[in-house]
Amino acid sequence: MGQKINPLGFRLGTTQRHHSLWFAEPKNYSKGLQEDQKIRDCIKNYVRDWTKNYVRDCIKNNVKRYSQIPSDEEIISRIEIQKSIDLIKVVIYTSFPDLPKLLRKGKQQRIKELQTNVAKGFHAVNQKLNIAITIIAKPYGQPTILAEYIAQQLKERVPFRKVMQKASELAIAKANTKGIQIQIAGRMEGKEIARVEWIREGRVPLQTIRAKIDYCSYTVRMVYGVLGIKIWIFAGEE
Numbered sequence: 001m002g003q004k005i006n007p008l009g010f011r012l013g014t015t016q017r018h019h020s021l022w023f024a025e026p027k028n029y030s031k032g033l034q035e036d037q038k039i040r041d042c043i044k045n046y047v048r049d050w051t052k053n054y055v056r057d058c059i060k061n062n063v064k065r066y067s068q069i070p071s072d073e074e075i076i077s078r079i080e081i082q083k084s085i086d087l088i089k090v091v092i093y094t095s096f097p098d099l100p101k102l103l104r105k106g107k108q109q110r111i112k113e114l115q116t117n118v119a120k121g122f123h124a125v126n127q128k129l130n131i132a133i134t135i136i137a138k139p140y141g142q143p144t145i146l147a148e149y150i151a152q153q154l155k156e157r158v159p160f161r162k163v164m165q166k167a168s169e170l171a172i173a174k175a176n177t178k179g180i181q182i183q184i185a186g187r188m189e190g191k192e193i194a195r196v197e198w199i200r201e202g203r204v205p206l207q208t209i210r211a212k213i214d215y216c217s218y219t220v221r222m223v224y225g226v227l228g229i230k231i232w233i234f235a236g237e238e
Contacts, residue, residue, distance in 0.1 A: 007206060007215040007232060015212040015238050022083035032083075039090060040079050042118045043131075047075055077142045083127075090118070090131045095139030141175030143231040147218035150182070150229055154220060160188050160197065168201045171233060179203040179234035186227035194225075204234045211237050 008016050024032045075094055082089040115129050139145050146167050153163040164182045171180045179202030187194050205211045214233040219226055 007213045011209055011213065014209055019078060020081045020083075022081070036081050039081060039088075039118055043079060043090070043092065043114065044076060046114050046117055077136055077139070077144050086127055088127050088129050090129070092131065092133045093136055093142075094133060095136050095142070095145055138175040140170040141177055141214070141233060141235065143214045143216035143233050144218070146171060146182075146233075147216050147229045147231050150184070150231075151218060151220035151227075154222065154227065160184055161199075164197070164199045167231075168199060172201055175233075177202070177233050177235055181232040183230040184227060185230075187222075187225045188227065190224040202234065204232050206232065208237070 012018065020036050022032060077093040077095055079093070080091040082091070115131050118131070119129050136142060140149075149170075150163050150167050153166075154160060164184065167182060168180050171177045179200070181198065181200040181204045183196060183198040185194065185196040188197065204213070206213065212235045214235060216231055218229040218231075220229065
């Protein structure tokens with residue numbers, strides 16, 4: 001059996017970089033990791049609650065614009081954290097282009113409110129928190145968004161082969177990727193025996209270090225068990 005390695009860790013320093021950029025002493029390293037996790041959880045929970053409240057208000061006021069908002073899982077692609085001596089910069093990568101505009105609406109600046117909520121989640125000494133939002137031009141080129149799309153379709157009882165084919169078509173057509181591989185493992189469609197199903201379109205050179213491979217591993221809880229989703233996207237060579 002071959003030895004497996006995470007495609008992102010395999011390419012760190014060449015085509016990939018860390019999502020958290022900071023240095024710490026060995027005794028404070030675990031504390032920094034816990035702090036990063038608290039920041040990410042706080043942002044995701046805030047956006048999830050805000051999305052639900054916004055959709056509820058739109059339904060109550062008979063506003064049809066709420067249908068343009070994706071599910072709360074599909075809004076955030078990834079969160080990068082950069083720490084310096086006196087500043088913590090958080091960059092939210094989103095596939096929803098109206099998120100910055102909607103977060104600034106209302107009597108209160110919701111971005112400032114988000115910064116306040118995140119600051120309460122951890123104790124930063126003499127560090128200022130700065131949150132920025134970056135729009136992803138091609139969201140279906142991000143494996144996290146594709147995995148969450150697949151998970152949402154599986155929860156709606158769509159056949160897994162149809163979902164995998166549709167996701168690969170979205171990645172190839174709308175994101176102009178050169179190759180994609182999707183793997184789903186578990187008790188698919190409620191079968192008693194778990195199995196692994198996968199599909200590949202185009203080239204996915206996993207053993208080439210200069211190949212830019214985006215990868216994610218995602219779990220979705222179904223009524224009949226947990227399914228694991230893995231996606232590899234080949235964007236090109238450097």
